[in-house]
Amino acid sequence: MMPLFRIIGNSKGKTIGQIKDQLGIERNKMVKGASGLIVENLLGIQNNNRDEADIPEIGCEIKILPLQKTGMVR
Numbered sequence: 001m002m003p004l005f006r007i008i009g010n011s012k013g014k015t016i017g018q019i020k021d022q023l024g025i026e027r028n029k030m031v032k033g034a035s036g037l038i039v040e041n042l043l044g045i046q047n048n049n050r051d052e053a054d055i056p057e058i059g060c061e062i063k064i065l066p067l068q069k070t071g072m073v074r
Helices: 003-011 016-023 034-043
Strands: none
Touching: 003 034, 016 034
């Protein structure tokens, strides 16, 4: 299994805040794009503006959609 898939599997079920703490990232206020930067850090990917995929080995671009739990939906 590719190391990236192992990293992703080990992070399954964790919040972005938990991953941030695990990586030792000192950021109290989360701004737009912060969750994507945290996941890129987790995967060892440098932030860039290039047109190529973030993970060229599998042609994958990292996209993060943060969700916030606010209460029960009925």
